Structure formats: C-alpha cells, structure tokens
Amino acid sequence: xxxxxxxxxxxxxxxxxxxxxxxxxxxxxxxxxxxxxxxxxxxxxxxxxxxxxxxxxxxxxxxxxxxxxxxxxxxxxxxxxxxxxxxxxxxxxxxxxxxxxxxxxxxxxxxxxx
Amino acid sequence: xxxxxxxxxxxxxxxxxxxxxxxxxxxxxxxxxxxxxxxxxxxxxxxxxxxxxxxxxxxxxxxxxxxxxxxxxxxxxxxxxxxxxxxxxxxxxxxxxxxxxxxxxxxxxxxx
Numbered sequence: 001x002x003x004x005x006x007x008x009x010x011x012x013x014x015x016x017x018x019x020x021x022x023x024x025x026x027x028x029x030x031x032x033x034x035x036x037x038x039x040x041x042x043x044x045x046x047x048x049x050x051x052x053x054x055x056x057x058x059x060x061x062x063x064x065x066x067x068x069x070x071x072x073x074x075x076x077x078x079x080x081x082x083x084x085x086x087x088x089x090x091x092x093x094x095x096x097x098x099x100x101x102x103x104x105x106x107x108x109x110x111x112x113x114x
Numbered sequence: 115x116x117x118x119x120x121x122x123x124x125x126x127x128x129x130x131x132x133x134x135x136x137x138x139x140x141x142x143x144x145x146x147x148x149x150x151x152x153x154x155x156x157x158x159x160x161x162x163x164x165x166x167x168x169x170x171x172x173x174x175x176x177x178x179x180x181x182x183x184x185x186x187x188x189x190x191x192x193x194x195x196x197x198x199x200x201x202x203x204x205x206x207x208x209x210x211x212x213x214x215x216x217x218x219x220x221x222x223x224x225x226x
Contacts, residue, residue, distance in 0.1 A: 009154065013204055043118075043204060043217035044157075051213055090156060099164040100208055101172070102215060104156040111149050 023091030120218035137205030
C-alpha cells in the first residue's frame with residue numbers, strides 16, 4: 001500500500017522568499033508522484049508529476065520538485081514566492097499499474113506575507 | 115470548456131435524506147473517481163471506476179453507492195445521509211497511462 005506524509009500543515013513565507021513544502025512517501029513498488037494545488041473554493045490543479053523519467057521535475061508557475069529515492073522524498077520548491085502562490089498544496093502517490101488510484105497527503109496551506 | 119462537471123455545487127440535507135451527486139466528463143477518459151475532502155485529512159477515495167462497466171471500493175466506501183452510467187457519467191449516491199458525511203466531494207477523471215487527474219470544482223454537502 002502507498003502513503004504520503006506532508007510535513008507541516010501550515011507554512012508561512014515572505015513574498016520573494018524560498019518556498020519549500022515537504023513530502024515523504026511510502027510505496028512497495030517504484031511510485032509515481034504528484035503535486036496538486038487548490039485555490040479557495042476550487043478543485044485541484046496538477047502542478048507537476050514524476051513518472052520515472054528525470055528526477056528533477058519542473059511544473060507550472062515556477063514550481064519544481066526533486067524525486068529522491070534514498071530519502072523517499074518529493075519536496076516542492078519555488079525560488080521566490082509570489083502573493084498568488086497562497087493556496088493549499090497536496091502531494092500524492094500512485095503506482096504505475098492498474099486503476100491509477102491516487103493517495104493524497106493531508107495538505108499544506110501556504111501563506112505568503114507581504 | 116472541456117473538463118469535469120459536478121452538480122450540484124452546494125447542498126444541505128437532513129439526516130436520513132438521500133441524494134445523488136452527478137459527475138460528467140467530456141474528455142473521453144476511461145477512469146473516474148469520487149473523493150471526499152475533510153480538513154486535515156487530505157482527499158480520501160470513496161469509489162472509482164477504472165473503465166465503463168466497472169466500479170470498485172476505495173478507502174472510505176461505507177454509506178455510499180456509485181453508478182458508472184456510461185463512459186461520460188459517474189454518479190455518487192447517499193442513501194441515508196449522516197452528519198459524518200458532511201464534506202466537500204470531488205469527482206475526477208483520467209485517461210489510461212496519463213497518471214494525472216482532472217478534477218471537478220466540487221460539491222459542498224452539509225448534513226444537519
């Protein structure tokens with residue numbers, strides 16, 4: 001079975017500062033990993049995904065994530081935060097077979113301070 | 115616009131009432147999913163349909179039923195609503211091999 005742990009339910013950074021959202025996963029087989037963003041009162045939007053190609057994955061809005069097998073991590077980063085990045089972020093894991101079920105972490109709410 | 119459409123967007127039910135949440139996608143995706151989102155718990159899978167004609171239980175299926183009416187539509191039914199089913203419900207779809215969901219905008223359900 002797969003699982004995801006997001007470290008920190010709330011993260012607050014200043015505008016222009018580095019954004020780092022942490023995600024660790026557990027999977028019995030090599031996983032596929034995802035980051036989704038949810039703006040208030042909206043559905044989830046895919047930021048980026050890792051599907052066993054390059055370990056450094058670039059996504060939309062300047063975000064990127066690095067798959068580190070030895071650390072079972074898939075942390076999300078952005079060099080310079082913008083006010084529009086304020087949202088909730090979800091890490092998710094899937095396995096590359098079967099029904100493509102996603103297992104989500106509990107989410108991290110990102111606040112940007114002016 | 116192409117995507118996943120959920121209806122209704124908001125609903126208030128009394129305990130014991132029934133209702134059906136509707137979901138339709140126009141992207142010719144094979145797989146469809148129902149999740150519920152609760153504060154601090156992320157999204158949890160209720161039911162999914164890997165292809166037309168098949169449905170399977172997810173992590174939290176109790177109190178729910180689903181119907182994959184055709185390739186486009188996947189409905190979620192609450193037969194006898196309970197306050198514990200107060201949540202935001204999301205429908206999603208994906209195509210085989212894409213490994214990325216498209217989500218609907220959600221249904222906010224309150225059971226009183």
